[in-house]
Amino acid sequence: MRAGGTVLPGDVARPRTGGWRTGTRPAVDLSRCVDCLVCWIHCPDTAVRQRGAVFQGFDFDLCKGCAICAEVCPTGAIRMVSEETPLDPGGVLPGTGVLADGQG
Amino acid sequence: MAKVELALQVLTGAEATAHAMRQIQPDVVPVYPITPQTPIIQTFSRFVADGKADTVIVQVESEHSAMSAAVGSALAGARTMTATASQGLALMVEVIYIAAGLRAPIVIAVGNRALSAPINIHGDHSDGMLARDSGAVQIYAQDAQEAYDLMVMAPRIAEHPDVMLPVMVGQDGFQVTHSAEGVALLPDPDVRDFVGPYEIPNPLLGGGASSHGTFAMPDSYFELRHQLVQATEAAEAVYAEVAQDYRRRFGRDLPQIDAYRMEDAERAILLIGSAAGTAKEVVDDLRAEGERVGLVALRLYRPFPHAALRAALAGARRVAVLDRAVSPGAYPPLYSDALGALQGSATTLQSYVYGLGGRDLSQRAVRRAFAELALPAADRIGYLGLGGEDGDGEP
Known part of the structure; x- marks a missing residue:
């Protein structure tokens, strides 16, 4: 560790703040998502992924479960669900669509 | 040993300290006045106003702010000094711990003074002891000459790569800060040469990206505090090294x-x-x-x-x-x-x-x-x- 706890680019390969969640995580109904990325700009933990102007789901290694995305989503596409609720990759509610890149 | 023969001037400890600051020319001095430190910053402010030192004096609303500004300034890449005493030091202590933990090499001139209550403006070491466990290096002068000499030595100790810590230079309130005695100042260029340029790793304004003051979980806090302990311990050898160089250059011996x-x-x-x-x-x-x-x-x-x-x-x-x-x-x-x-x-x-x-x-x-x-x-x-x-x- 650097003196004083100074952190330089590359020092932290992969932060994992997802372990801070306490039971719920965001889930998205892709059929209602309009790619406005309001969730992306509000997320304090860069846990909303995007490519260009296209919503790409959530990164649950980073998401702390704060629910700000669900609060600000203007179309009601995002809601908080139990960790046990089965979701498609990226936090997509099953049967509501497939993310553009098709990845989780 | 190259003994430098210099004329004595009649100066108080506070004035002698201000002269050391004038010669060192720190880039930034965030400071708030308090007895018996005030004549340090008052004298130094006059030097700056008269164009005798190229320093940005940041007028703040409290010692907590003074030290906070000093932390940012020192980590940005600017040689930074401040001064305080007594209640002001008490208010500063929270941020002295932070400065030490962030390894910000700030020189703090202290006119040591009693703590309230009852309120008292005169000298004792109660204020310095508040910062005893902060990790900051503490050195104490016996008289005005030492207050000057130690202030000239302080940046070298603070900024040494093995140390990188605040250094508090104490002088007894009134007995040293306000007592006039013969003081021999070194020539300005000699002081500047002795102190050298300000260099710290990864300054905020150094062109690269860096994060300072990050959060440390139980898996890293202990190690970082242990680093601080080792840095403070290392300051003993660094003090000796700096004192030896001071003696070699100027013929003045100030062993620990x-x-x-x-x-x-x-x-x-x-x-x-x-x-x-x-x-x-x-x-x-x-x-x-x-x-x-x-x-x-x-x-x-x-x-x-x-x-x-x-x-x-x-x-x-x-x-x-x-x-x-x-x-x-x-x-x-x-x-x-x-x-x-x-x-x-x-x-x-x-x-x-x-x-x-x-x-x-x-x-x-x-x-x-x-x-x-x-x-x-x-x-x-x-x-x-x-x-x-x-x-x-x-x-």
Whole structure:
């Protein structure tokens, strides 16, 4: 560790703040998502992924479960669900669509 | 040894410190006035206003803000100094811990003063002891000349790659800050050459990206605090190295421990600061009377020079440790530190407290301490000058 706890680019390969969640995580109904990325700009933990102007789901290694995305989503596409609720990759509610890149 | 012969000027400790700052020309000085530090920053502000120092003085609304601004400034890449005392230092302490933890090499001139209540503007070491465990290096001057010399040495200690810590340069309030005496200033270019450029790793304004003040979980906090401990410990060797270079260049010797007439001394006094002058007078008088006594005065208090103190006191059977601060309900700080350093040695210590709130330490009181060292050890703290019993101060 650097003196004083100074952190330089590359020092932290992969932060994992997802372990801070306490039971719920965001889930998205892709059929209602309009790619406005309001969730992306509000997320304090860069846990909303995007490519260009296209919503790409959530990164649950980073998401702390704060629910700000669900609060600000203007179309009601995002809601908080139990960790046990089965979701498609990226936090997509099953049967509501497939993310553009098709990845989780 | 290249002795530099220079004319003496009549300066107070505060003025001498301001001259050191003028010669060093720190980039930034965030500061808030407080007695007895005020003449330091007042004199320095005049130098800046007169164009004699190229420094940005940041006028802030409190010492907490002064130190906060200093942390940002030092980490941004600017040589940074500030000054404070007493309640101001108390307010600053929270951020001194942060400065030490972030390894920000800020030089803090301190006009040591008592703490409230009751309110008192005069000298003692209670304020410095508040920051004792912060990780900041603490050095204490005996007189105005030392206040100047140590201030010139301080940036080199603070900014050394092994240290990177705040350095507090203490001088006793009024007894040093406001007392005028002969002081020899070094030539400006010599000071600038001695101090050198300000260089820290990864400054915020250095062109690269860096994060300072990040969060540390239980998996890293302990290691980072341990790094701080090691840095403070490293400051002892760095102090010695800087003092040696200072002596080599300018012929002035300011070792971390001032051992005075300790050769064959059976009894000794250990203390910090301006009272060393009074104690040396008494040592001279008692030596003339045939008594084997000596004085050890610490310039470096944090890190505590354990081995050097043990060596300095090796021949003494009894040592009176004179603290200018208290730790109510426990033995005072210097005594406790010395006890730790002398663990297992044949030297026994006696604890005394003196000089709180600016009360003078009389020669009679120092004589009493030496006399009591010839008696069986007392298992209690002695108070010198309390209630007027040593003919000093008001009862």
